[in-house]
Amino acid sequence: MAETSTNPGGSNPERPPHFIEQMIDADNAAGRWGMWPTTTTPRVHTRFPPEPNGYLHIGHAKSICLNFGLAKKYAGKFNLRFDDTNPAKEEQEYVDSIKRDVKWLGGEFDDGPNAGGVFFASDYFDQMYEFAKELILKGKAYVCELSAEEVAKRRGSPTVPATSPYRDRPIDESMRLFREMKLGRFPNGSKTLRAKIDLASPNFNLRDPVMYRILHEAHHNTGDKWCLYPMYDWAHGLEDSLEGITHSICTLEFENHRPLYDWFMNAINEGRTPDGSGPWGRIVHHSQQIEFAKLQLTYTVLSKRNLLRMVNEGLVRGWDDPRMPTISALRRRGFPASAIRDFADEVGCTKTESVIDIGRLENAVRHTLNKTAPRAMGVLRPLKVTIENWPEGKTDELDFVVNPEDASAGTRKVSFGREIYIEQDDFMENPPKKFFRLAPGQEVRLRWAYFITCTGVEKDAAGNVVGVRATYDPATRGGDAPLGPDGKPTKKVKGTIHWVGAHNAIEAEVRLFDRLFAAEAPGERTGKWEDDLNKHSLEVVRAKLDPALAAAKPGETYQFERLGYFTADPDGAAGSPVFCRTITLKDTWAKEAGREANG
């Protein structure tokens, strides 16, 4: 399916620049990061640095769109970098899914003008180790032999300093122990390398943070080469430095870490010179950390930990269950990547923590799909209508407009006959005033077909409506009333309803999704998000569909007219599709009817 977007790069030129763009504009004006080689284009190099310990979700999408969007806007580069410094939590499966999801969203990391490449923190372990030894030599790091429990005990309080008896150990002793740590001579947790900063700092991140811990554990990338793994704070700035990242964008909770980020880079650069003269060599690149507020959504839980629990506890059918907020689930459900990009751009980028109405995402999806999705008719809850004055066995092939928003999509044929199905909701035996659909004595238009008038109702023994009888008006073929002498239609009907022919409709499973959570802020009420799970988030129906839909391939999205957008699911087989409801159409009638019912 062709994808269009009002802003394909995820960056709308009409929109005023957000605070990060303003910073970049200022940096560029000041020449802060220099130019790309042989150009006069100021260097802007961003990265998306996920830890491969889970599937990416819509919150990550915001970050990907932000970082890639900046690289694109400023004709710079964008890296995908796996922050794989903790072998205990990371897996190849997640690496694969993250690559797939970033690429699908439009983050070009290995192909295209803004592709900077794909990298792994673990690729830099050797260089990080060398930098660490340099800090030891400079007297800025030491090997500490306190256990984790002891460190916690000695952490102090905001006003009471921490302590460590190993802080003033001689440089050569730390160096020897650090080398032996690498050689695997010590068990897990027995020693750490700590930065010597300030045990009394009100910012706990500066109270001699751990740079390396001993972890005898195989790594998905480096195997069993290492038993010494760097901590995030030590590693991250080095990764950015080695890749020449200019703007290292992260979320708000890392604001307290920025002084440490800068301390590490300054410690490395102390004694280094621009031309490399002197004992420590050339100054290394020091990028700018910038924090922004991560995405939060109503009716949604967004944290890898909790999403992992939903998967493991069987609350959903997997990471790509279409009710999940993961990228792979949204893709399966039929949300177009361009709609997610538009959404990310619309919600903006600030340091204010805000909660976005999930309806904004849904609207972005409707907006995109309205222009791209071919239309079809399908009946979710069928009610049979018999056209009494239509000859038995006769069919009529009528023109159906494939997409009213896109004339180039053309028309195709739909087949009409004596028996058809309409939606149960489109018939009422005792309708309220403004019900424009089918009711006894009332006339409606069958979309692209004929006007019909309801002449009777068939009921079962219990009094339920099981069928409807009607007559059609032969003069309305194609759905238009004949014109009178004044050139105007001789009659008008208020309602148009969708239908499928009983003689040729296919039957298909259709999965109707509702929000996974029934509460706007899951867990707010009781402290447990489980208590707010929506028990009706999945409904499965057997629908009657236009036979043309039998050919739908997984991933293709159609608008079932008057109902919503539906995407063929991989669970379907050739000729017997399964559809997921991507999103409903807006339904002001349902709103009105609901209002009336509630008084």
Place this chain on the structure above:
RNA sequence: UGGGGAUUGGUGUAACGGUAGCACGACUGACUCUGACUCAGUUAGUCUAGGUUCAAAUCCUAGAUCCCCAGCCA
């Protein structure tokens, strides 16, 4: 009881001492062979209290509320 951030209509977001604007929602209406889409209109806001200024969302002072921080997680 320490440190770091944030606060503008219902929601999100502009303004960078000089007319508080935009988007989404909601509500009206127009249009309509989708009660969709589209279009038009209406609605509604600067956390509080002082101060500086001809002029304050913006600067100053004091306060309020919310978020983050004491992992060998990221």
